[in-house]
Amino acid sequence: MSEVADAAGCSTTTVSHVLNGTRTVAAETRRRVEQAVSELGYHRRITRPGHAPRNLTAVGLTLSGLSNPYFSDLVQGVERELARAGRVLVLADTHDDPETERRAVASLLKHRIEALVMAPTAGWMRRTWPLLRERRVPFVLVDRIVDADVDQVGVENEPGACVLVEHLLSLGHRRVGMIAGLPGLSTTVEREIGYRRAHQRRRVEVDPSLIVCGDSSLDGGRRAALRLLDRADRPTALFSGNNAMTVGALTALEDRDVAVPGDMAVVAFDDFEFSPLVRPRLTAAAQPCHAMGARAVQLLLRRLTSPGLPAQTVRIPASIEHRDSCGCERARASVARDRRPASVRPETAQVGRPEASAVG
Template identity: 40%
Template sequence: MARRNGATLGGDGGAQRRASESGPATMRDVAALAGVSISTISHVLNATRTVPEATRDRVAKAIAATGYTQNSVARSLKRAETRTIGIAIGDITNPHFTAVVDGIETAARARGYTVLLVGISESAAREIEGLDALLGRRVDGLILAPSADGGSAVLDRVQRHNVPIVQIDRVASTDYDAVVVANADGARRLVRHVAQCGHRRIGMLTGLPGLSSTRERINGYRAGLRDAGIGYDAKLLECGEYSAAPAARATAALLALADPPSAIFASNNLMTLGAMQAFADRGLDVPRDIALIAFDDFAWTDLFSPHLTTVAQPCREIGATAVRLLLERLAEPGLKPRLVRLPVELRHRRSCGCAADAGPIT
């Protein structure tokens, strides 16, 4: 029996001798004791290929028997890898992005990667500064929510460093992989539903100009109006900049119209908070005085009174999918750019003005 650190493992005589030699255990020792190739050991350790459970068990026992420890620093120098993924997010205080980052970190950790996070505050200058900091740490790849100001020019600048990029939440360039959600479909179904509740004047708090998510949600809003036979009125759109304070001002502007809306669609979670603040400042009750529907569900939605009717995004799935695309890109740099669009879920509660148990929104 081979012996190292007091542990034993069955194997052939040569394997026993190699594993019992003095000095640090090597991957070759583990492979010999487990009766598999060195490449199989690498796949098990780095989760780069599916390995049968029985084989993984043999490898685990061989690792324990030899006392083998991966030297991540040496591996990084040899392969020019750091096993790190950089993340650049516009608003790291937004609960939506918090959940997305959690999905990224969980998926990355499962594949043996760590993550580095920077906030870029929807500013091209901050975006460049943050990305330069990540590139300076020699990250293997980047997951980025492109800023409204930077766009494709910043992506092209980063690409000159030959570091793969996956866009999330919005698409600044179709030349790079991206993971987004069905923005237009979710907005369309939500607006169509509130129209079916009897509302004909439906206002919208729009996001930052220049972002694909803003354009798609506006397109969905307009499609929902068409479905309901309602004409489009540009005066019912106000920019809330995807933030609470600007959204409160935008809501006030909508309410000040000569013919104000009877329902408002807030197209992200922070703008929902801004709209609710504006309603509270004016003593308006939801949904008795005005209906409210929103893009983005968040953890405390059910704590609001009334409970909010929302579009829920699969935040953690966005993060996990971005990690998968990035690692596939690292393994096969020649892949064509891919766009993954994940479905959304409509959660029917009371703020739209109908009973919470009225059934799913179609």
């Protein structure tokens, strides 16, 4: 199936939907899959219900919000790397609820998965980790880093947030609001640390009341933005902590007729595929989601091969996609340049440590 997917230019999941009729697939994509099946001589292995082939090994993946474009890219990275290793992927959505996560993991273990990749919930150590230790199942955490001796892969959250917020402060903004994610998540904590560090570096005092929880959701982001807009001393710039909250915040700004970046400069963590099409185009920290998923699988395979190796934490840098929403001179200049064909890529800066990074 992975060979068919590569030949057809799609994912193995799409190939599965075409072969099994489990979801509607675009006509052109279906045609390419069927052509690849014919040319490669692919034949499905037929098994009785509930009887998988003995040489088929499965790896579980638990995360929240499977419809989120961010996690879609991560899933593709995991799936592609597992396919290369001759393994299949089984997905479960935790809805960012610790008890749902525990039940999902228990269900996956019941179906005899070989190992597990997890984007852990805030309460995973109390409920899910004891289950994993009891069953002695190899696992790797992805996206959300924890203070534990386990294999894990995540992005450089703090430097990316610091660079974005420091850029706003360098433009003269002194009241920068932050829409923060779900409490207890490492991504939420680290991005707030980056926000605070940017203020420290620019010698600007942080107003804690400008940090508002957006619950890592679209509705939460909208409510948080409205709270900031309703203040008599509302901020002049806004930093959103993830893509869902950013969409909610932009909706709130539009509802209140607040022009971006004229009335409110906006930057965000998490880029999304259609960001260049939104007006104004969003200045954002782009996460290497596909690479994180692939690297998590590599760590997992390493753990399966050599169980005694020490745990490893891998951090992958984010990159800054500098566009229009921050409202600086460079952004205004890029508007003129972007009257070129859409194939021309926006300027990108890779972010590692804040000291070595700059925007604008």
